[in-house]
Amino acid sequence: MISYKELGLVNSVELFRKAMEGGYAIPAYNFNNMEQMQAIIQACVETKSPVILQVSSGARKYANATLLRSMAKGAVEYAKELGYPIPIVLHLDHGDSFELCKDCIENGFSSVMIDGSHLPYDENVALTKRVVEFAHAQKDYVSVEGELGVLAGIEDEVSAEKSHYTRPEEVEDFVKKTGVDSLAISIGTSHGRAKFKPEQCTRTSDGVLIPPPLRFDILEEVERRIPGFPIVLHGSSSVPVEYVRMIEQYGGKLPDSVGIPEDQLRKAARSAVCKINIDSDGRLAMTAIVRKVLFEHPEEFDPRKYLGPARDELKKLYMHKNIEVLGSANRA
Numbered sequence: 001m002i003s004y005k006e007l008g009l010v011n012s013v014e015l016f017r018k019a020m021e022g023g024y025a026i027p028a029y030n031f032n033n034m035e036q037m038q039a040i041i042q043a044c045v046e047t048k049s050p051v052i053l054q055v056s057s058g059a060r061k062y063a064n065a066t067l068l069r070s071m072a073k074g075a076v077e078y079a080k081e082l083g084y085p086i087p088i089v090l091h092l093d094h095g096d097s098f099e100l101c102k103d104c105i106e107n108g109f110s111s112v113m114i115d116g117s118h119l120p121y122d123e124n125v126a127l128t129k130r131v132v133e134f135a136h137a138q139k140d141y142v143s144v145e146g147e148l149g150v151l152a153g154i155e156d157e158v159s160a161e162k163s164h165y166t167r168p169e170e171v172e173d174f175v176k177k178t179g180v181d182s183l184a185i186s187i188g189t190s191h192g193r194a195k196f197k198p199e200q201c202t203r204t205s206d207g208v209l210i211p212p213p214l215r216f217d218i219l220e221e222v223e224r225r226i227p228g229f230p231i232v233l234h235g236s237s238s239v240p241v242e243y244v245r246m247i248e249q250y251g252g253k254l255p256d257s258v259g260i261p262e263d264q265l266r267k268a269a270r271s272a273v274c275k276i277n278i279d280s281d282g283r284l285a286m287t288a289i290v291r292k293v294l295f296e297h298p299e300e301f302d303p304r305k306y307l308g309p310a311r312d313e314l315k316k317l318y319m320h321k322n323i324e325v326l327g328s329a330n331r332a
Contacts, residue, residue: 003140004110007069008076010087011110011143012275013181015050016230019274024327025265028052028232029318030093030279032059034071035286035311041075043318045082047329052111052275054093057100069108086332091145093277101131105142113145113184121170124148128178136179145232145275148174149186168221175226182230182275185222187215189235193244193257193280201258208241209258214268223272231272237280238262238325240317243288250291262325269326276326285317286310 004011015026029040031053044051053075055068063071072090079086091111095101101112114131116124128146135142149166166185175183189195201209222231239259247254265276293306300306323329 001106002069002108003138004090004108004142005140007073007090007108008088009072009090009108009110011141011181012052012089012091012145012230013141013143015052015087015089016182016274018331019328020228020230020272022327022331023270024331025233025269025274025276026050026052026089027318027322027326027328028054028091028093028275028277029282030054030056030059030277031071032056032063032068035307036282036314037071037075038078039282039311039314040318041078041086041088042082043315043322044086044332045079045084046315047319047322048084048086048332049322049326049328049330050087050089050332052089052091054091054277054279055109056093057096060092060104065103065107072108084332089143095131098127098130098134101144102134105135105138109142110140111143111145113147115147115184117147117150117184117186121174125174125177128174128180132179143181144179145182145184146174146178146180147184147234149184165215165218166222168218168225171222172225175229182232183222183226184232184234185219187218187233188212189214189233189260191235191280193237193239193254193259193284195235195237195239195260196258198256209256211258211260214260214264216267219268219271219273227272229272230274232275232277233265233268233273234277236260236265236268236276237278237282237284238265239280239284243281243284246288247284247291250288250295252287252291265325266327278321281317281321282314285313289313 092104116127150164289310
C-alpha cells in the first residue's frame with residue numbers, strides 16, 4: 001500500500017472548495033507519457049495553476065502502473081525544480097470497476113472516478129457507494145467522483161452511441177446515498193474529437209461546424225438541488241480548428257471534427273463546475289506538430305526532434321486553457 005502523500009500529491013477536496021468560491025475550474029489533463037507530463041507541469045507552474053493529472057484505464061495499461069506512479073512523484077519534484085510547487089492530484093479517469101479503483105488507491109492515486117453511469121440507477125449507486133466507502137476509509141482520505149448521465153463518443157476504452165442527459169431529479173438522492181465528493185454530469189459534452197454529428201450543427205461558409213449550445217438549464221437545476229456541490233464536466237475539449245487543419249494539411253483525415261466552444265466552458269467554470277476534463281485537444285496539438293515536423297523534415301528520425309516541439313505546443317495550449325478558459329491561473 002502506497003499513500004499518495006508519500007508521493008507529494010493532494011486529493012481534490014480543498015482544491016474544489018477554493019474553485020467553487022473563486023468561480024474557476026481546475027484543469028484535468030490526461031497524460032500517458034513523459035512529454036505530456038512535462039508540458040502539463042510546465043504550463044501549470046508558469047501560470048501558477050493547480051492541476052489534476054488524469055490517467056485512464058487504457059493509459060495505465062499503456063504506460064505501466066509502476067512507471068505512472070513514479071512519473072506522478074516526479075511531477076511533484078519537477079514543479080519544485082521549476083520554482084513553484086503547485087498542488088497536484090493524481091486521478092483515475094473513468095474507472096469501471098471496484099477492483100480497478102482499489103488498485104489505483106493502493107498504488108498512490110489521490111482521487112478516483114467510478115463510472116457506473118452505464119448501469120441501472122440502483123446499481124450505479126451501489127457500485128459508487130462501495131468505492132466511496134473504501135476510498136474514504138483510507139488513512140489518507142482519497143476523493144471520489146461519480147457520474148450521472150452518459151456522454152456519447154469514444155475516448156480510450158470509454159464509448160457510447162448516444163448521450164443521455166443527467167436527470168436533475170436524481171442528483172440529490174445519488175449524492176446522499178453514495179457520499180461522493182464530486183459529480184460528473186451530462187449537459188451536452190461528449191468524448192472524442194467529433195463531439196456532435198454534422199446534422200446537429202450548423203456549418204460556416206468555410207466548412208467549420210458550429211455545435212449546439214450546452215444545456216445550462218440542466219446545470220442550473222442541478223446547482224439548485226445540490227447547492228455548493230462540486231460538478232465535473234467530461235468531454236470538454238474545444239477541438240481547435242487550426243490543429244485539425246494542420247493534421248489534414250500534412251496527411252491526416254479528421255472529417256467533421258467539432259468540440260465545445262471555449263466561451264461555453266468559461267461560463268461553466270464560473271458556476272458550480274470546478275473540474276473540466278481536457279484530453280482530445282492535447283492529442284490534436286501534439287499530433288499536428290509531429291506531422292508537420294516529419295513532413296518538413298522527412299530525413300528526421302530522432303524522436304526528440306519532433307516530440308520536443310510537440311511538447312512545446314502542448315504547453316502553449318494548456319497555458320491558454322488555464323488563463324483564458326478555466327480561470328485557474330494564479331490560483332495555486
